[in-house]
Amino acid sequence: MTDLPPPVDGAVDDTAEDAAVTPARLRELLAAHQRLVRETPGTGGVAGLIYEWHRAFGRDPVVARESDAIHLAVEPHVWDEYTDALGVEPAAATALRAVHAAAHVDVPGDDRDPMVVGRD
Template sequence: MSDSAALFADGAVESAAADAGIGPDRLRTLLETHQQGMRDLPGVDGLVYEWRTSLRDDPLVFADEAAYYLALPRRIWRQFADHHDMTDDEFEGVLSVHNDVARRAVADRDDADGGPVTLDDGHAMVLLKE
């Protein structure tokens, strides 16, 4: 099982796939392709640094030992969807899974640390650390 498959292993994929009208295997492939694409660009750490310094609002919500949790403008997400030739339904499915995983991670963090963390200012993206 790949690292991204482990991160996105629960019912989020099946639920998002059903809502988007696509197969769960296709959605898992898109999630893996997205993670690999992030590693193949300047790298995950480089992308997070670039977005933190170039975007008006810092998109990093928090990071843990495994991943970065970001809230990005939809236009950033759209670039990746276009690059991977995602249909609109596939794009919405990928967004949905990232949103679900990130919101659960935020809720777990809030429970553990007691401080509020929000994703309300953008579209969630979860990037596995290199």
């Protein structure tokens, strides 16, 4: 698997133009985020993490599945936890979330935020 699922990689350049982050830095942060999602301790990968979020929050986070990516709707604090773990500055955190929103097939219509993760 590449570091970035194609929907995410394809949204980087346009998003970077609007952010105070270079495309190279944004790709680096996105790859680190993808690794962090896959390697979240105690979850057993992306499928396990999705199961844990479903169990913990009482609603299915999966919006759509593609051959190379899963489109999720996650609680806002999930993004906060990942950007804190990555140690990113506010502008980069905003850019990370913007790429995922741009790459998402269907932005959630509720209080959750879009996240696109590569399949294991």
